Amino acid sequence: MDEIKSIIGTILQDAIQDAIEANELPITTPPDIPFSPTKTPDHGDIATPVALGLAKSAKMPPRTVAETIHKHVDLEKHSIISNLEIAGPGFINIYLSNEWLFDTIRNILKEQQEYGKSDIGLQKKIQIEFVSANPTGPLNIVSGRAAAVGDTLVNLLNAVGYDAVREFYVNDAGGQVERLGQSIDIRYRQALGEHDIEIPDGGYNGEYITDFAKEIVVEDSDTHLKLSDDERILLFKEKGIAHLLGQQKTTLERFGVNFDVWASEKTIRDSGKPDDIINIFQEKDYLYENEGATWFKMTDFGDDKDCVVIRTNGEYTYFVPDAAYHLDKHDRGFTKVIDLFGPDHQGHITRLKNFVKALGLSDDWLEVDIIQQVNLVDSDGNRQDMSKRQGQFYTLDLLIDELAEAVGERYAVDVARYFFLMRANNTHLDFNIELAVTQANENPVFYIQYAHARCCSIFQQAREQGFEIKPVEEVNLELLDAPQEHELIRKAAEFPSIIISSAEDREAHRIPHFLHDLAGIFHPYYNQHRVLDLSNKDRSTARLILVECIQTVLANGLRLLGISAPESM
RNA sequence: GCGCCUAUAGCUCAAUUGGAUAGAGCAACGGACUUCUAAUCCGUAGGUUGCAGGUUCGACUCCUGCUAGGCGUGCCA
Numbered sequence: 001m002d003e004i005k006s007i008i009g010t011i012l013q014d015a016i017q018d019a020i021e022a023n024e025l026p027i028t029t030p031p032d033i034p035f036s037p038t039k040t041p042d043h044g045d046i047a048t049p050v051a052l053g054l055a056k057s058a059k060m061p062p063r064t065v066a067e068t069i070h071k072h073v074d075l076e077k078h079s080i081i082s083n084l085e086i087a088g089p090g091f092i093n094i095y096l097s098n099e100w101l102f103d104t105i106r107n108i109l110k111e112q113q114e115y116g117k118s119d120i121g122l123q124k125k126i127q128i129e130f131v132s133a134n135p136t137g138p139l140n141i142v143s144g145r146a147a148a149v150g151d152t153l154v155n156l157l158n159a160v161g162y163d164a165v166r167e168f169y170v171n172d173a174g175g176q177v178e179r180l181g182q183s184i185d186i187r188y189r190q191a192l193g194e195h196d197i198e199i200p201d202g203g204y205n206g207e208y209i210t211d212f213a214k215e216i217v218v219e220d221s222d223t224h225l226k227l228s229d230d231e232r233i234l235l236f237k238e239k240g241i242a243h244l245l246g247q248q249k250t251t252l253e254r255f256g257v258n259f260d261v262w263a264s265e266k267t268i269r270d271s272g273k274p275d276d277i278i279n280i281f282q283e284k285d286y287l288y289e290n291e292g293a294t295w296f297k298m299t300d301f302g303d304d305k306d307c308v309v310i311r312t313n314g315e316y317t318y319f320v321p322d323a324a325y326h327l328d329k330h331d332r333g334f335t336k337v338i339d340l341f342g343p344d345h346q347g348h349i350t351r352l353k354n355f356v357k358a359l360g361l362s363d364d365w366l367e368v369d370i371i372q373q374v375n376l377v378d379s380d381g382n383r384q385d386m387s388k389r390q391g392q393f394y395t396l397d398l399l400i401d402e403l404a405e406a407v408g409e410r411y412a413v414d415v416a417r418y419f420f421l422m423r424a425n426n427t428h429l430d431f432n433i434e435l436a437v438t439q440a441n442e443n444p445v446f447y448i449q450y451a452h453a454r455c456c457s458i459f460q461q462a463r464e465q466g467f468e469i470k471p472v473e474e475v476n477l478e479l480l481d482a483p484q485e486h487e488l489i490r491k492a493a494e495f496p497s498i499i500i501s502s503a504e505d506r507e508a509h510r511i512p513h514f515l516h517d518l519a520g521i522f523h524p525y526y527n528q529h530r531v532l533d534l535s536n537k538d539r540s541t542a543r544l545i546l547v548e549c550i551q552t553v554l555a556n557g558l559r560l561l562g563i564s565a566p567e568s569m
Numbered sequence: 570g571c572g573c574c575u576a577u578a579g580c581u582c583a584a585u586u587g588g589a590u591a592g593a594g595c596a597a598c599g600g601a602c603u604u605c606u607a608a609u610c611c612g613u614a615g616g617u618u619g620c621a622g623g624u625u626c627g628a629c630u631c632c633u634g635c636u637a638g639g640c641g642u643g644c645c646a
Contacts, residue, residue, distance in 0.1 A: 036588055049588055055626065062626065088589045089626070134646060175645050202645075265646090293644055304571065304642090311644040318646050346573055347641040372574065373640070423582065428575060428639065435581090435595090444594065446608050454606065461605045501585050513583060516593075527601090527610045547605095569608065 002118075002497050005046065007080065008094060009033035012050065015072035024068050027058050036091075041483065044085065044093035045100075045490060051090040062090030101486060102477045104493040108549045109472050116495045116556050121162030125333055128154050129263075130340035130371075131252070132169040135245040136180045136204055141431060142342055144255065144396035146371045148420035148562070149508050150340050151257045155560045156503035156511070165260040169325065172241050173266040174318055179203050180244075181237025185229075187213030188236065192222050212243055251397050256413055256562045263328075265321050273324035274316050277359075278309070286358055301354035323355040330361055337366050338506070340425075343373045369506055374420075374429045399433065406437040411446075414563045418445035421561055422512040444516055448554060449566050451519035455551035456567040458531050462544060467532055470541055479542040484525040488546060491518050492553045499560070508561075515557045522550050 009032070016030035031053065038047050051066035058065055066086045073084055083095040108115045130150030133143050150166065157164035171177065183204040186197050191214050199205045216224070216239065224232050252259070268274065278294075281287050286297050287309070294310035296319070309320050329337050341349065349368045356366045396416075404412035419436060422444070423429055436443075462469060480486075495514065502510040531543040555565040 034586075034588090037585070039584095039589080039592085043589070047589085049627095052588075052626065091589065093589095132646095136646095171646055177646095179645085291644090295644095308644045313644080315644085317644065322646085343574075343640055345641085345646080348646085350572080370574075370640095375639085426574060427582080430581075432581090441608060442595070443608085447594090450606085450608050454609085458605050465605085497585085505585080507585095509583085510585085513593080520593080523609055524611085526605080527607095530605065532605050569606080 002500070004080070004096065004100060004493075005033075005035050008046065008048075009035075011073060011078055011081070012048065012069060012092075015069050016050075016054075018072040019068050022072070024071075025054070025058055025065065026060075027054060038093070041487065043087065043091070044083075045096040047087075047091050047093045049091055051086075051092060055090065066090040066092050098478065101480075101489045101493075104489050105477060105545060105549055106472055108492060108552055109545070112552060113556060113559075115552055116499050116560075117159045117161070118496055118500060119161035120500060121157060121160050121164075123161060123163050124335045126157055126162045126164040126336045126338065127167050127329060127332075127334045128157075128164060128338045128340065129167045129169055129329075131248075131257075132171070133248060134171045134176045135241045135248065136176055137206055137244060138208060138395040138397060139248050139251050141394050141396055141399055142371070142374045144399065144416065145374050145420040145429065146340050146342065147252060147255055147257045147396075148417045149371055149425060152421055152508040152511070152561055153338070153340075153503070153506055155562070156499060156508065159560060160500050160503045162503075166258070167261040167263055168259045169263045169265065170241075170245060171265050171318075172245070173264075173269050173321070177237050177241055178233075180209075180240045181233040181235075183209050184213050184216075184236040184240050185233050188216055188224065188232075191217045192225065208244075209240075212240065251395075254400065254413065255396065256417070263325065265325070268321045268325050268328065269316075271324075273328060274320040277320055277324045277327065278316075280359060281309070284358065296355075296358075298351060298354060301357060303350060303354060307351060319351065319355060322352060323359065326352070326356055326366065327359055327361075330359075330365070336364075339366070339368045340371050341368055343370055346370055367506075369425060371425050372428050374431050394433070402433060402437055403440065407440045407443075410564075411449075414449070415440060415443055415445055417562055418443070418512060421508050424507060424509050444512070445563060446569070447523075448512075448515045448519045448558065449564070450569055451522045452551060452554040452558070452565045453567060453569040454522075454526060455547050455554070458547050459544070459551075462532055462540075465532060465534075467537065467540055467544065469544055472545055475542050475545050476538060477542055477545070479539045480546055482525075482529060484521065484529070485543075485546060488518075488521050488525060488550060491521055492549055495553050495557070511557055511560055515554060515561075518550065518553060518557075 012033050013030040016025060016027075019025040020027060020030070031050065033048055033050050034053065035046050035048050038044055051069060052062045054065050055062040060068075063086060069092065070084050070086060073081070075081060075084065080097055080100055081094055082097040085093045085095070087093050111117075128150050130146045131139070131143050133139055139147075154164045154166050179200075179202055183199050186199050186203070187210045189197060191210075216236075224235060227235065278287070281296060286300065288295055288297065292312040293308045295306045296309045298306045307319065308317050310316055326337065339352075349370075353363075353366060353368065357363060400412045400416055403415050407415055415436070419431070420429075459469070480489075498510055498514045502508060529543070531540060531547055533540050558565045
């Protein structure tokens with residue numbers, strides 16, 4: 001589709017140039033040709049509002065401009081265009097010849113699993129950091145959304161020719177994991193009979209902490225009581241991190257997300273790089289002392305208040321290792337870094353970007369996108385608090401478990417991923433778990449998967465019934481003359497440009513919608529037209545070619561989403 | 570108070586850079602299995618795109634001001 005746009009664009013620009021030279025269009029030079037999608041076949045295969053844009057500078061009515069351009073397009077010369085029409089306020093609707101449709105078919109069959117890919121990324125190194133949940137509890141469903149989106153964005157970027165990697169930043173140092181150690185310690189001692197102690201404010205009081213503390217008691221009995229408080233908390237912190245991080249990894253694997261790099265905050269801190277950051281800021285005069293703490297002049301970068309980088313107790317706030325971490329990313333050679341943050345980190349974006357700027361990196365090197373919150377809603381429409389500190393949260397594992405109960409383990413991950421991916425990142429997603437489970441059989445993911453399974457089934461039948469499956473060069477594609485068949489091919493032809501826009505705009509949800517649209521053309525087609533017809537074997541052969549194309553596009557799209565493409569359902 | 574996000578059909582959501590008649594699914598109602606799989610299809614219905622202005626050939630989209638909801642605004646991460 002992109003190729004065809006540039007071909008048509010050139011033809012139209014030439015026509016405009018001819019019109020200018022014939023003194024029929026009072027402008028100096030042909031503009032870039034914009035294209036708008038055609039919503040109905042009545043508007044042709046592609047359309048351009050170029051005449052509307054030129055109307056002002058040419059001081060002519062838009063329809064007249066369109067007609068002037070039209071006059072200078074020689075249809076005899078361009079066999080790819082079957083017809084041009086002026087419509088509405090001055091749109092030029094372009095109807096492409098069948099040969100273009102057949103080229104699309106040949107291209108899909110030639111490319112197979114590669115169909116849809118492109119190379120606009122020039123193999124530039126891009127990193128996407130996502131999930132990066134604290135190792136202080138199980139992953140919740142917001143992390144699930146981030147996991148699905150991040151994983152798919154990497155797939156999309158790789159599909160358009162970037163060299164993209166998945167990275168998870170483990171916050172295994174700092175105050176949060178300190179509290180984790182303390183919380184486990186309290187539960188451990190409680191399990192051993194101390195009852196006059198409680199989890200402090202800001203600690204973790206989820207049941208999983210109690211369970212884990214009990215496990216420690218079972219394995220090690222009361223031996224850790226001999227340690228000093230500090231030693232014991234340190235030990236429990238490390239044990240807790242290992243345990244919970246392990247759990248998160250297991251969950252992510254089950255969810256089909258495999259990170260390329262697990263970066264550690266502790267490693268960053270131990271590397272001395274945070275000290276370098278302080279030195280750099282010091283040299284650039286971005287720091288000052290106040291009330292015993294060291295502050296960064298965030299107001300120099302337009303923020304409304306400065307922020308502490310070294311606390312009164314001498315420890316760095318998380319900004320410093322975070323800045324060091326991003327400098328480290330830069331040193332690893334990424335030309336662009338994308339962080340997917342949860343909504344609770346939104347206040348961090350401006351500051352982080354300012355720190356990156358303070359380090360001398362360009363403004364667009366770091367991109368931060370928010371994956372908006374997921375509200376768990378019950379059947380009465382009440383929202384449930386998912387704070388880890390409260391211990392009331394809905395885990396990703398629990399979600400997959402419940403889906404598995406309804407639709408089987410095989411499809412549970414498919415359904416979860418699809419639900420997370422079908423919405424734009426910046427929408428607040430109300431996830432009604434009861435609805436997702438009860439309506440599972442009418443889930444849109446099955447609609448798409450079923451379309452794929454039907455394609456497979458047709459080929460199964462074709463083989464059993466002895467239909468000849470010929471290579472495309474030997475098939476008369478002119479026999480594909482039903483309007484729905486052309487519609488299917490046109491839709492399939494959009495696939496590569498959908499991937500590009502989806503990747504560049506970081507809008508993964510366009511892929512599920514595209515696939516749903518494609519399946520939505522295929523199912524009616526299937527119901528109204530028999531592919532395998534013994535009384536018309538030539539047409540059957542041609543239709544098998546079309547079915548293979550649809551199957552290929554569906555499979556390629558589902559693969560990008562990390563969703564399975566079943567051969568039968 | 571300040572900052573970010575959101576507001577589109579009864580519900581959940583789409584709508585490439587501003588483009589033609591704002592689209593799907595679910596829910597509702599009526600139909601279609603002797604058929605390549607009915608996890609499907611066909612039909613009906615559903616709208617002042619939160620409100621008020623502005624920009625222009627044209628606005629769900631951009632600007633200003635409101636309203637409502639969410640989040641952020643810690644020497645937590």
